[in-house]
Amino acid sequence: MWQKRGRPAPYDRNVFVELVTACRRNGTGKLLHAVDETGRAAALAMFVHDGDTGYFLLGAVDPDRGPAGVDLLLIWRGIRFLQGRTKAIEFGDPIGRFFATGEAPGPSAHAKKGNGSGPLDATR
Numbered sequence: 032m033w034q035k036r037g038r039p040a041p042y043d044r045n046v047f048v049e050l051v052t053a054c055r056r057n058g059t060g061k062l063l064h065a066v067d068e069t070g071r072a073a074a075l076a077m078f079v080h081d082g083d084t085g086y087f088l089l090g091a092v093d094p095d096r097g098p099a100g101v102d103l104l105l106i107w108r109g110i111r112f113l114q115g116r117t118k119a120i121e122f123g124d125p126i127g128r129f130f131a132t133g134e135a136p137g138p139s140a141h142a143k144k145g146n147g148s149g150p151l152d153a154t155r
Contacts, residue, residue, distance in 0.1 A: 035093065042089065050088075054079055060088075061112050063105045065097055073097025076105035078112060085113035085120040 034040075054060025060079035067073045073096035077089040087109060092102035113120055 065101045067096040074102045078109040080117045085117040087122045
């Protein structure tokens with residue numbers, strides 16, 4: 032997805048593979064992905080947790096593949112994955128950058144878990 036835009040991936044591939052492997056081994060994270068009708072990657076989202084807090088670690092979307100909003104669906108599925116495993120979810124910089132467009136990350140938001148009726152607590 033980044034190569035298509037002529038940019039290097041914002042992470043070291045070997046470190047990313049080690050992280051995914053460790054999360055699978057320890058049960059402390061999930062790499063979610065969506066594919067298009069040909070089986071090629073359309074979007075991904077990586078979530079990790081330490082038992083107390085969940086973190087949106089990395090996300091990417093290829094706007095030429097998959098339906099609009101597929102990236103948001105993966106984020107929603109990541110939130111659902113973290114339910115019951117964490118007390119809070121952190122989407123803020125430097126942990127939760129979304130690299131779909133290469134834009135600077137927006138303000139951080141720390142979402143306290145509950146019934147969804149409360150406001151987000153902006154941390155920056």
